[in-house]
Amino acid sequence: MPSAIRSASASSDGINGWRRTGNKIWVILSALFIYTVLELNTVLTDAQHWPDLDPHCLYFLPVGGTGEIGMNLNLYAYNGRFLLIDLGIMFGDEATPGVDVITPDIRALEPIADRIEALVLTHAHEDHLGALRYLWPKLKCPVYCTGFTARVAQRKLKEMSDKHAKAVKIKRVNAGDRVELGPFRVEWLHLTHSIPEPNGIVLDVADQRVFHTGDWKLDPNPVVGESYDAKRLEEIAAEGVDWMVCDSTNATTPGWSGSESEAARKLAEVLANRPGRLAVTCFASNVARVSSLGSLAPGLKRRVSILGRSMHEMTQAAKIEGYLPDFPSIVPASDLGYLPRDEQMILCTGSQGEPRAALSKLASDTHPDLHLEAGDTVVFSSKMIPGNEKSIGRMRNQFAVRNIDVLDGEALGIHVSGHPCVEELKWMYQTIAPRHALPVHGEGRHLKANADIARGCGVNALEIRNGDLVNLSHAQVVGKVYTGRCGVVGNSLIPTTSAALRERNKVKMGGSVTATVVIDGNGKLLAPPGIRLLGVADPATEEATGASLMRSMTTAIEALGPNSLKDDAAVQDAAEHALKKASYRKLGLRPVCQVMVARLG
Numbered sequence: 001m002p003s004a005i006r007s008a009s010a011s012s013d014g015i016n017g018w019r020r021t022g023n024k025i026w027v028i029l030s031a032l033f034i035y036t037v038l039e040l041n042t043v044l045t046d047a048q049h050w051p052d053l054d055p056h057c058l059y060f061l062p063v064g065g066t067g068e069i070g071m072n073l074n075l076y077a078y079n080g081r082f083l084l085i086d087l088g089i090m091f092g093d094e095a096t097p098g099v100d101v102i103t104p105d106i107r108a109l110e111p112i113a114d115r116i117e118a119l120v121l122t123h124a125h126e127d128h129l130g131a132l133r134y135l136w137p138k139l140k141c142p143v144y145c146t147g148f149t150a151r152v153a154q155r156k157l158k159e160m161s162d163k164h165a166k167a168v169k170i171k172r173v174n175a176g177d178r179v180e181l182g183p184f185r186v187e188w189l190h191l192t193h194s195i196p197e198p199n200g201i202v203l204d205v206a207d208q209r210v211f212h213t214g215d216w217k218l219d220p221n222p223v224v225g226e227s228y229d230a231k232r233l234e235e236i237a238a239e240g241v242d243w244m245v246c247d248s249t250n251a252t253t254p255g256w257s258g259s260e261s262e263a264a265r266k267l268a269e270v271l272a273n274r275p276g277r278l279a280v281t282c283f284a285s286n287v288a289r290v291s292s293l294g295s296l297a298p299g300l301k302r303r304v305s306i307l308g309r310s311m312h313e314m315t316q317a318a319k320i321e322g323y324l325p326d327f328p329s330i331v332p333a334s335d336l337g338y339l340p341r342d343e344q345m346i347l348c349t350g351s352q353g354e355p356r357a358a359l360s361k362l363a364s365d366t367h368p369d370l371h372l373e374a375g376d377t378v379v380f381s382s383k384m385i386p387g388n389e390k391s392i393g394r395m396r397n398q399f400a401v402r403n404i405d406v407l408d409g410e411a412l413g414i415h416v417s418g419h420p421c422v423e424e425l426k427w428m429y430q431t432i433a434p435r436h437a438l439p440v441h442g443e444g445r446h447l448k449a450n451a452d453i454a455r456g457c458g459v460n461a462l463e464i465r466n467g468d469l470v471n472l473s474h475a476q477v478v479g480k481v482y483t484g485r486c487g488v489v490g491n492s493l494i495p496t497t498s499a500a501l502r503e504r505n506k507v508k509m510g511g512s513v514t515a516t517v518v519i520d521g522n523g524k525l526l527a528p529p530g531i532r533l534l535g536v537a538d539p540a541t542e543e544a545t546g547a548s549l550m551r552s553m554t555t556a557i558e559a560l561g562p563n564s565l566k567d568d569a570a571v572q573d574a575a576e577h578a579l580k581k582a583s584y585r586k587l588g589l590r591p592v593c594q595v596m597v598a599r600l601g
C-alpha cells in the first residue's frame, strides 16, 4: 500500500509537474507569439522609414508631382502631426501597358496615417484629387475643400462605389475660410486657373507662414467665377510669407497665359459664318470654355449638344454649384438628327485623342449618335499635351480624308493655358515677396526655370524632387523619404517597379511562349510537349514555328543527364532556356517563355 500510495503520489506529482512545465512552455510560446506579432506590426520596411523629425520644426515633403506633371501629393509635418495637400493621379503610357491610371505610392504614409489631421484639396482637377478613390482607404482622414471640388470628388467616389462615397467625410469650406487643423491653420485663398474654385492655401504653423499656390494663373476675367483675390494676396504679403510653394508647369513659357475672356472673343470670330456642323472639343473640366461656347451658340443660331460623360458631369456639377446660370438647354445627342446641320454645335471630349472619348469615335465614324460629313468643322479649343501627337494626328487624318475641316486651337488663339507663364510668376514673386521659394508641380526643366525666376526676383529658391524632406524652419533638405508610383490594375494598386508590370512590358515587346512537358519518374517524355504561342508568329506560320521551338526544347530535355532528369526544376530550366535560345535564333525575338513540368509516376 505505501509503495502504491508513493507510486500514485509520484505519478500525481509527475502529471502536475508536466502540467506546470506545459503551462510555462505555453506562456513562453504565447509571449513569443505576441512579441512577434507586435514586432511585425512595428517593424518598418525601407519604404516606410522616416528620418528623425525635430518637433519644433516645420517640414515639407513632395510625395508626388515634383519632377513630373500630374499626381500631386504634398505633405507638411509639425510636432508629430501631418497635413496633406492634394491627392492626384496621372495617366499611364506605353511604359505601363494595360495601366490607365497611376497614383502616388504612399507606403511611407502608412505608419503616420493615424496622425494625419486632414487632406486639403486645392481644386477639382484629376491630378489634384483623382487618387482620392484609390488611396483614401489607406489614409481615412477628413477631407476639406470648397463646394465645386467637393461635388466633383463625391461624383468620382460614387463612380467607384456608393460605399466609398459614403465613407469619405468631405467637409466643405468657402474661399477665405480659416480652419484650425491640429497645429496647422489653413486658409483658402481664391485664385484663377482653368476650372471653377481654384484655391491657394495659406498655411500658418508655429512661426512659419507658407503660401502653397496649387495651380493658378492671373486672369482678370475668368468668365466663370471671380477673378483672383488680389487684395488678400497683398495682405498676406504685407504680413510676411516665409515660403511660396509654387506651380511650375508653364515656367518655361514666356509672357502671360492670357485670359479666358480673350479665348472666348477669338472663338466668336473663328466660329462665325461656318457652314455645316460645328464640333468643338476642349478639356471636359474647362467649365469657362464650355460656358463661353454655350453663350456663343444662340448668336450663331445653333443649339448645343454635349458628347462625353466627363463633360456632362462637369457641366452638371457646375450648374448645381451655381455656375452656368444662363447655359442654353442641352439637346440630347440622340435628337441631333432632327436638327439641320448648320444649327448644331456639338461640344465633345477627347481633345487629346483618347481612344474611348467622343472625338475619337467621331473621327473613326463609330459614334452611335452622330455622323460627321464633308463640310462640317472640328475645332480644337485646346492645346496638344506632349506625348499625344500621334493620337491627335491620327484623328486629324481621319477627318481630313472625309473632307471635314479641322481648326487648330493654339494657332488660332482659341485656347489659353491655366498655368502661370514667366511674367505671371514674376508678378507673384514680386507681390508676395516670400523669403524662400519651393517650385513644385512640373518636370525637371519646369522646376529649374521656376527656381531661376524666383532667384531673378531676389527670392532664395530650393530645387527639390519627390521624396526630398525639407526642414522649412532651417531652409534645408534634411533627408529622403520613399516615394514612387502605383498602377491601378483591376482592383489592385501595384508599384510600377513591380515584376508584374515588368513582365507585362516583356510580353508586349516579345510575346509569350508557354509549353507543357509530361515526363515519367526517370524524366522520359511521355508525350510530345504542348506549346502555345501568343503574339510571336503570324497565324499562317504559327504551327510550323511552334513545332520548330518544340523540337529544340525536346532535344534540350533529352540531352539532360539522369540526375537532372529526376529534378523538375532542372528540366524546367533546360526547357525554358532552349525555348528562349531557339526563339531568338529563329525569330529574332525574346518572348516570355514558361514551361510547366508534370511528372507522372
Ligand SMILES: [Zn+2]
Pocket: 123, 125, 128, 193, 215
Ligand atoms: Zn489644375
